[in-house]
Amino acid sequence: MPYFDAASAAPLHPVARQALQASLDEGWADPARLYREGRRARLLLDAAREAAADAVGCRPDELVFTPSGTQAIHAGVSGALAGRRRVGRRLVVSAVEHSAVLHAAEAWEAAGGSVTEVAVDRHGAVAPDAYAAELGKATALACLQSANHEVGTEQPVREVAEACRSLGVPLLVDAAQSLAWGPVEGDWSLLTASAHKWGGPSGVGLLAVRKGVRFAPQGPADERESGRSAGFQNIPAIVAAAASLRAVRAQAAAESARLRALVDRIRARVPELVPDVEVVGDPVRRLPHVVTFSCLYVDGETLLHELDRAGFSVSSGSSCTSSTLIPSHVLRAMGVLSEGNVRVSLAPFDTSEEDVDRFLGVLPGLVAGVRERFGAPASVSASRPESSASPEPSEASESLVLDTLGRRCPIPVIELAKVIGEVPVGRTVTVLSDDEAARLDIPAWCGMRGQEYVGERGAEAGVAYVVRRLR
């Protein structure tokens, strides 16, 4: 049963399991105590810190363990901002950071700080120059992920770090998705990561703060982990995290090449096998194991259920899979199709070529089934031009109005596709929708179908999206 959601959480690596079990007997005591059980726990903790620091590329005294990657980010962002509060109150982040970074930014804004989001291109990457342009004098901290968790695109961390360094702004790199594959290059100031992303156990995050970076931990004081992460350390899990990081790194080059080839296969074959698909994210500068695509006229949640029934565990950035009914902020920032979104993140040391072939075998039928169930336009094809035998334009139909209020993704886009044939070439159709996904998916549909997206305007209820038929 192939598990294709390693970017959420990877199954426990055998080395992690072994190290966890071995350290349950030695690592349960308080490492701050002076008696033998405490000394043993301290030895394990120190050794794990050295191993993790070595993998991160920092000094052991620059690295602390936190209870999760999320908490590493929260502590890193708040501590760095507080440490530089005299410099300024501006936080710069990319628009496609993990929600833990964006939530930390919201908290900062709520406390009176300001936040600048740097836009990304259609592949999901920031431009170093654009990022650097936002680093004004009053910038206390900049954040940039090493690679995107939803679409796999690598960010130009080295270049952004250089720009930050030259302006004296510390850069925090969220390396959650990439640390398994290698250290983060470039002159970063703070780095965060999460062990369960690399096959380590749950319950362990990393926060590295380079010497010389001003840092003022927030929240109640606590003497553990240099005052940067409150609470009793989970040493068996920390030992397992460090041991498994070392293990995955030892095999990273070979495993990365193997998974990269499998992802290349998915990237190439999915658009051939499934009509009206957009594969998103950078095809080259990307994580080895992540590929994301969106299927026009498809309900993401239904497709996920069908894939689950067929034995494939994937995730989605579609609005229908989110409790807020808003498409993923990453897809929105990239301006790409969000409906029928599927993220496949292959599990290192687990996913086989056969798993991928099986996936490619079942996907077309499942997508077709979902489309049929939702009444999507039949026999859609990415390259087939619209019929030229369209009605003549008439004064009365200057803009056809399509009311999809109350209908959720993918219905508004399906209805649009159904009526476009009735719109005279050169004339417009106005789609009324109160579904947040429409804002992303109607323009994306226009791009994929060769029609013109004119724009949106307010309406009595919902939003009016105007589309001009070009062909």
Next chain:
Amino acid sequence: MPYFDAASAAPLHPVARQALQASLDEGWADPARLYREGRRARLLLDAAREAAADAVGCRPDELVFTPSGTQAIHAGVSGALAGRRRVGRRLVVSAVEHSAVLHAAEAWEAAGGSVTEVAVDRHGAVAPDAYAAELGKATALACLQSANHEVGTEQPVREVAEACRSLGVPLLVDAAQSLAWGPVEGDWSLLTASAHKWGGPSGVGLLAVRKGVRFAPQGPADERESGRSAGFQNIPAIVAAAASLRAVRAQAAAESARLRALVDRIRARVPELVPDVEVVGDPVRRLPHVVTFSCLYVDGETLLHELDRAGFSVSSGSSCTSSTLIPSHVLRAMGVLSEGNVRVSLAPFDTSEEDVDRFLGVLPGLVAGVRERFGAPASVSASRPESSASPEPSEASESLVLDTLGRRCPIPVIELAKVIGEVPVGRTVTVLSDDEAARLDIPAWCGMRGQEYVGERGAEAGVAYVVRRLR
């Protein structure tokens, strides 16, 4: 090798180990995901929440898991205070709460709130009336531990909870030390605990917030655990925590009686075997497994090392065992001797009668050895009256001055004991000391030796402690 520091961290209970190992395969995925691995993880998490809530005595939807007891306290205190910020900004705590509560109180004070500490008696307990008297109209939250972590004294939680309820003030109970033995009685509003105190794994705390209690989680938003604890849940550890809590509860009555008898033996025998010892904490209303005593003229750190060499792992509230060189705030609040302090907390399901007998066998010799090394007055005895052949009082020696500046505990008290014989009965000796422990230990010495502690006054360097010889 007897481990006598279960109040810090208990060794992993066999049920915890078994549950942890069994759930590593099922509990690693994201419980928020809809695919099978996620559903399995969610089932485990839900079952653990039900079991833990049952043991706590609350509804499952009132309980969240946190990464530690410390974080449960920090989140509980900050969330409850913020939820009632319109009522007032006063936080009431007992003077002997765990440092996690006191640090949360300091953070609250730093943010502009006010904190009232309720004093304790010589056994370390608050008086319900005194506690209730501090609950004014502007009180947002009150905190009281179920039992003290250093001396084992149980607090009158039921009575204080009643007072809080009648005044509409929510009470947060830190139940870290007592939850293994039974649910907290009384009508509390919030409750916190820590799994590694009951033989569960590290990395799991509990925070229960009763329905109807106003609560506004602080820090960056996070969708997990009802928004009350940020970060990916450590489900295998949570499963192990819940399973082991259920297991220890099933044996709590028998094990509690067994350990209570062993502690009674220590409480009775130590003062018989070791001269000049003060056993502290309530002899009856106490945890079954904790006993604490202090030894006059003894350096706590040296005694801990000697006990460790003899195979006994204990902890201490003496100043010399703290990085700040300040005696434990609990001993200070109780006003009892802090030098040579030893906390013995027996390990449930582990400590045997023979362990205790061996401890009682080696302790007298080790204490005597430390006293000898530090030049303590020879052949001290708690009941031996001072020699009556003391020098006659003279005008010139109105107050002998003993300069112990720069000397650390237990030296100032040892020096005092050495010179007291030279002080005429009825006259005073002034001890100059810059050691924080002297503030506690000089009055305590006076109490134990039948001399009068007159008081302290400022001095050019350090503090001048005035003692009158009575006999």
